[in-house]
Amino acid sequence: MSTRARDLLTAGYGELRHEPLGRRLRARWNGTTVVDTTRGVLLWEPRRILPVYAVPAADVRADLRPGGPALPVPDDVGVRMPALSELRLLPGVPFAVHTAEGRPLDVELDGTVLHQAAYQLDDPQLAGYVAVEFGAFDWLEEDEPVAVHPKDPFHRIEVLAGSRPVRVELDGHVLAESAHPTLLFETLLPVRYYLPVADVRVELVPSATRTGCPYKGEAVYFSPVVDGRERADLAWSYPDPLPESSRVRDLVCFYTERLDVVLDGERQDRPVTPWS
Template sequence: MSTKMQDLMFGSMPLLRHEPTEMRIRVSDGVLQVADTTRAVLVWEPRRIVPSYAVPVADLRGELAAGTLPSIPAPERILDPGIPFAAHSCDGEAVDLVIGDTRFAGAGFRPQDPDLAEYVVLDFAAFEAWLGEDERLMAHPRDPYHRVDVRQSSRTVRLELDGAVVAESNRPVLVFETSLPTRFYLPREDVLAELTPTERRTACAYKGQASYFTVAGYTDLAWTYLEPLDGATGLTGRIAFLDDKLDVFVDDRHRDQPHSPAAELFRDRFGLKDT
């Protein structure tokens, strides 16, 4: 019997996983150089959906010291990027990184695993600048097994909220992202509902920084990328909706709500579990 790839991927999530990369990784706090290595390893702690970079201890510019911050118990569920680095889901030691008089408390973690014995996993959020070769990295390391395809389409997409059409377009851009529901990005002029900007901002390692809108009283129901990253420039200025909350019709055919571990995680994060 054939096995669905997504089931294989999510079936490995209870495990501590790693993958070497030949990409040169440089880390700094904007002033101090923290690490410069061509021997980095991507590490996924159990149930973590995105990886962290681990670098050889020998390639650090400082010293490791006993951690001064307590670890946070990791929730017994899939760990999305909103779960802090300090919530570790495998055995190991939280450590501080000390460079001269500067101490980065809790910025490192050393998993208790023989394959990673010479490495320290670094908290992406603890440092201001990450470079992959000579390009700035955003939000978190990219997963080499995660793909984002941005495609123009001539299919007609209609979005309805409580029975009212909020947007309709025959020139959408569709985003096909590994393990996530297809998202529909429509030209702003094809959005019929009023968009009220909110203060919410999120960052995606693949698409860039998103700005959000309230629509028909629903806060942060829609978003846009004003300056998307390379590979996602087709999304510039287009509007996407949290269509888990709406009725979506593609060529007049109603789409069922997506069902997958990642889709459930997305719905749970936005409080949509019972909708």
């Protein structure tokens, strides 16, 4: 019996997983190189959605010392999703929350202690390795900076031009309508419809919200004015996207989890995601 590929990808969320990186990896702190290795791996602790880097302890140019007990897993950090049968730890859960057996480590360098910025795992296949907090350092893969979090080799972005008409509605109000959408497909996420600004029918009030994505870049947000009221952060745009997503530059996208989309005359179901 055939198995849906999505189910294979998500079946391992409850397990400790790793994947050799196959490239030079460096971490810097205040200009000082703390990690320099060609033996790094990507590491997913059980239920973690995003990977972190794990490196041989021998390639860490700092003192690693016991860091006290790991933080408990909070009760409210998971979301149950129909396509994913188990609780998932979403982006934003602190690195110091661990779901694999091991010991937190403090990283001490230049007289400064970075508390629980590393984690020594008990898994025999990762003997001698420590996971390292991404946000505590500046990272390079080869000579390219890595932003937001490590990229997942099993995660990809594809941007396609479309001609199927798209209409975006909220509470019966048309927010945008376009015959020239740009469709962004991202692994395990709903398709996103990026529309020309000229096809947006409501006022978009700029928001102070910013988010980062290692595949697309930094997004700026807008609050559409619907029936005289601002609806906070329902739309976003990438004014300076990364090269792989350059085709969505300055286009506007709406959270389809929170409003209605009519595609080619057919009303779509609202997807269920962490942003619902």
